[in-house]
Amino acid sequence: MAEWRTRPLDPVVFIDAVHVKIRDGHVANRPIYVAVAVTADGYREILGLWAGNGGEGAKYWQTVLTGIKNRGVSARPRS
Numbered sequence: 001m002a003e004w005r006t007r008p009l010d011p012v013v014f015i016d017a018v019h020v021k022i023r024d025g026h027v028a029n030r031p032i033y034v035a036v037a038v039t040a041d042g043y044r045e046i047l048g049l050w051a052g053n054g055g056e057g058a059k060y061w062q063t064v065l066t067g068i069k070n071r072g073v074s075a076r077p078r079s
Helices: 058-070
Strands: 012-023 027-038 044-051
Touching: 012 058, 027 058, 044 058
Parallel strands: none
Antiparallel strands: 012 027, 027 044
16 A cells, blocks of 8 residues: 555646545544546546545645655646
């Protein structure tokens, strides 16, 4: 699993969060952050799923995107 999570990447990335009810002693709404990529060959790949602790915040998105960037994806402007 660790090898899969740290593999190099070079796709177009789509990110979103889905709010789900999670039971952990009590029921609470928590965001599940999702990153999906489309490769140059047209294949879709799930880059990762992350469970957040509270609301959908910018600080958490920054950690997710930094992790993806460290795996080789760079921001390129659209033409």
